[in-house]
Amino acid sequence: MDEMAHGVALPETPREFGFFIDGEWRKGRDMFERNSPSHDVTVTRTARCTPDDLDQAVAAARRAFDDRRWAGLPGAERAGVLLRTAEGLRWHREEIARWEVLENGKPISQARGEIDHCIACFETAAGAARLLHGDSFNNLGDGLFGMTLREPVGVVGLITPWNFPFLILCERVPFILASGCTLVVKPAEVTSATTLILADILAEAGLPAGVYNVVTGSGRSIGQALTEHAGIDMLSFTGSTAVGRSCVHASADSNLKKLGLELGGKNPIIVFADADLEDAADGAAFGISFNTGQCCVSSSRLIVERSVAAEFERILAEKMKKIRVGDPFDPETQVGAITTASQNETILGYIAKGKAEGATLLVGGEPLESDCGRYIQPTLFSGVTPSMSIAREEIFGPVLSSFHFDTQDEAIVLANDTVYGLAASVWSKNIDKALTVTRRVQAGRFWVNTIMAGGPETPTGGFRQSGWGRETGLLGVEEYTQVKSVHIEIGRRSHWISS
Template identity: 65%
Template sequence: MDAKSPTLSLPAQPREFGFHVGGRWIATGSRETMVRLSPGHDVPVTRITLCTRKDLDNAVAVARKTFDSRVWSGISGAERATVLLKAAAGIRARAEELAYWETLETGKPISQSRAEIEGAAGIYEYGAGAARCLHGDSFNNLGDKLFGIVTREPVGVVGLITPWNFPFFILAERIPFMLAAGCTIVAKPSEMTSATTLIMAEILTDAGLPEGVFNVVSGTGPEIGQAMTEHMGIDQVSFTGSTAVGRHALLASAGNFKKVGLELGGKSPQVVFADANLDDAADGVVFGICHNAGQCCVSGSRLIVEKSVAAEFEKLLVDKFARVRIGDPLDPRTQLGAIVSAAHNEKILGYIRKGSEEGARLACGGESVASKAGRFIHPTLLADVTNHMVVAREEIFGPVLAMITFETREEAIELANDNAYGLAASVWTSDLDKALGTIRRIQAGRTWINTTITGGPEMPIGGFKQSGIGRDTGMYGVEEYMEVKSIHIALGARDHWVS
């Protein structure tokens, strides 16, 4: 693999992985395996171990023993920060390797993978700072005979279930905050994209993370993921994925009333007013739906545009869509990569057909890209959409944009909020009062004005309504994995109750 070549070469044979528990690799042995084909090339790239429930039980037991030993939960924030900073350096040292395997398993462009790996390293550095900033509160207002302290302490063993679309970046939006809090972790990546999570386990071990703090058990969602949400030895589950599966996770957590953090689906609106810089807005909307081929939970898939500029804006979009570079994910010039699986590819095309059947007008795209290997879909714009259509209400998770028009700001807000999801939203306008007035009324957890899908670990992420529960990243993200304890301290002699 030559990082300087225009297009990287494919592996001669699939890379084989065991799994990682207790700070060491465990061989596949007699367990079943799954070979992952690159979505952009249809060649075998990785062979992943399908762990058993017994493997999960063992990993949870290791994580519990490690947590109770206080080898991580009992040390200072400064010591945790040192490990997290070394982990960030380890990511950067192996950045090209991580980006390569990320692209091979996900089908996303190598340029996007490289940017995500670099961004992930920065999140670990933020987590290091967060570990040193944790604090509680004191209450000096309880009178002379009582003093109060509120402390935050790690929740315990966290089960982390991550999806296939951003396997390394979403991992980075969770792990540093769990570790900063002092928790131990059992992670289950998607069986389609496990490589970079397993490599991260090695990086953390090399960074000095004590054995048993971070453990990876690879396998399928129905087998290992479901068992994790039900597991009595896990104190909290963090799940990122579809709303349907998130609902199952929430129900399964009732067994031991474990805490649950869910980042789920979205049908995020992009509201474009007539006074916006339309060229900038069109570029942002195109980026928002083409980023990761639209396989992104915060993808701006519902375009809500002011009617007076709708025709002009449509022309801008069609022109920009035509110039998006689609191709080999390993080519750094590629902007839009492959669809993750054949089943998902057909699902996206099915939604496009459904839109046409419902009366939407196909302004551009709507079909697969002709290619010798892999699965690619042309960026698609469905115009003349109404908010009751399936393509406006359900998460398509592909490069398909549904365009709806409005005439008043109140109508735009009503359209934006008329959906079961509330994960993200963007507003485009040159009027700051209008921008803030609109965004404050839109029901979404992560929002942008005159931009989209950007930001850093300082700000929290998460959704309203059926887009999830809880918040990750920022100091909110550390507190998500902590319990709050009130400590009451008596001062002076006790006034005896029994005389």
Template identity: 55%
Template sequence: MVTTSESKAALNLPREAIRTPMYIDGKHYATAEHEFFTRRSPGHGVPVTATARGSRKDLDLAVSAARRAFDDGRWSRISGEERATVLLEAARLIRANCETLAWFETLESGKPIAQSRGEINAAAGIWEYAAGLARVVHGDTHDTLGPDVLGLVMRQPVGVVGIVTPWNFPFFILSERLPFALAAGCTVVVKPAELTSTTTLKLAALLTEAGLPDGVVNVVTGLGSVVGQALAEHMDVDMISFTGSTPVGRAVMTAAGANMKKVGLELGGKNPQIVFADADLDDAADAIAFGISFNAGQCCVSGSRLIVHRSVEGELVERVCALLEKVRVGEPLDASNHVGAIVEARQFEKIRGFIEAGKRDGVQLVRGGRASSEGERFFIEPTVFRGVDPRSTLAQEEIFGPVLAVSTFDSFDEAIALANGVPYGLAASIWTRDLQRAMKSMREVQAGRVWINCTITGGPELPIGGFKQSGIGRETGRHGVDEYTELKSAHVQLGNRTRWIG
């Protein structure tokens, strides 16, 4: 086990921004004409990485490489066993390079290094799981169509997939999508968020080292308004998978209509923590503190709404605030800190705006609210508002920061109505010792993921995705491979066909 002092000594800031070009057709790609975007670490205020600002021309090159790789069958038509072997080797290389990947992840995103390490290792586990699925993609047979006909249902890879990933979990969210697309036999063009592109580029090179054929995975960096838009519109891309905000998700759906490509979306959330009077309040308080602090609240499944029975509201809020006082916010490369930096100035100001609006509206601020941007280092301490009107901005809009909005209920029906009373339906946590109440809540809450007496946990075995304006489709689990396939039906005539004109 590396001690905190050893970790801090080993994890120094780079002397200058580390430049990484795009990755197209199995090799690094950049020209003298490319402008490079320099990323300043939000936790340190200094330049740390530089990535190319790609163009539509670069995107066309990547899509062409992916199309050739799909059409010639170098990946799409090999056996599941061969694909699984590459995915397993990729998982091994991810684990072997965990420290480097976690270092880049922390420098660019501002999240604590301990969290980055955990995410990289967990992502390797997803690649291992997806490797197993590569060998079990299958269809159905229908032997009930009469003695002369056999019906077959086949799953085939959808083709060239565009994957657009966000800045909050750049490596982990990509790993919830890319290995499943590869397990299905697809080829891929990835457009990572401009703020956090480096670990995606490093992964692409590791995949080549793992034995992935050239052109199967390509990475084009740059602005979403340029590269992301072109990817969504591209006539030679068969599917687009987008993770990000609901407004941008709507734009992706519109752009994808150009060639009616398949669309997978994981979008925003305003997720409830529903606490009934009989819950274990100590356990719930710890999970609520974690849920709002994890990744500085910049998490689509963050439990940002606490919906608690009126009889225990005061006691629970007191316990949550007491735990938050122990949360250490600061230097991301210090493994002893719980919460790192806000990703950039715009997000920092957006979160501050919500906090100031809550104060102006007279909502009771019971903990936190302080923020610092000194030296272009962006930190906000976990913040708790009590007595929040369920119809207010604090309760309805996704803040994407460490801000908890507390509302109360008196009856079961009121709790469910409050939980479902937002446009989103991504995740929910339910806290009760009553099994019947837990099961009834699980059934009635509108969310793609439900946790009972826990929060933000699980593995790749179960699917993820949203209800309502939180998205379309499902990732991970066996459904994660299905997402990147098309179904084809075939009728096979075994005997003599009855002719139309005898």
């Protein structure tokens, strides 16, 4: 180890990872080097897997599913593995957080909080594994008994993004395992380390070989091949709506595999004049700045009642100026680095478009000067109109656009004026108003007088072009099952052919 970042040693040489198939580590032939987005040093080397590697991973997952080494276990035994994994995550919490920071650039305090959430996901899924059940139909007459069985869908392909490498992985993996399925996981190429670390933790917890397999590489090669693979029964993808659409085409052109998609968002935060404006401003600042705005559920559209808009934007701008941006290993940092160079360019490009299209810049809007790394100050635009690029397109960065409204109905129309429907929040002390907006705004997750709250007990997912299906909670286990109807005749059959 050589350089130190706020007391944390940066790697002197990059950590090299293989890939994980059938309970064994394998070496890659071609390797990808990842530089820390905060410190400009090479931190990891991961394998660029081949189509043959992918075929072997799918074959291993298929064997593990077909011989029922996992699906055939009682739910209580699967739950035991998941609980031991949760305990393993506690032991490895600092290690995982460190590699999340090194590859992703998020603040260390946020990374630690995310791992705590991941522990909760494994514990919640353990309970769900024991509670998963079918149903019975005792109303078919004395001669017939009916029931439905929930059976695991089979081999699941899981493609995870770079913005929450470990959190999104853990909002999927334990629930998929609880259902009895086996997995082939393809993490984002730039943030593969923690997905690979989880392989050892699962193995130590007693997960049978072949149930969790990891192949690494680019989305265009291995990711695309996974979406097209006929040996995959269901694909779970988290990422952009454009790539999600390509997953739909790939499924249709291969084996019509089931899909779970969590895609883009352009999420509204609606603030009424009767809200606690200080609370709402803090929520808005957090909602656009968390994870550097690289978050599907970021509240990127502020819709504020005109009578308080100027005052609210003043309070919000002052708060956003105080957000601490910098080295993610500093425990005081609130906003870390932009994860990739291309995303940094995209965000700055949208800021330039906002200025060019006539929006008023109130705070931020420039990259921060730094000896190393990529940083952008959280940015607030006012006077935004629905036709502007920053109003309609997902920026995936710390850029908030402010709109004004006069009536409740106008606020709802503005909130729904998007192709997306992932998340939304409303701020008001009037319960009638808050409930009306909650019911009428189209979003899979909704918060009232809070933002990004909740745990793995409740389901997540989107409406419209924000995706298909639900993750986490009991619904997140059921998503990876299929339902079989069974009828049992009681007594002798009434013969169709008379003797």
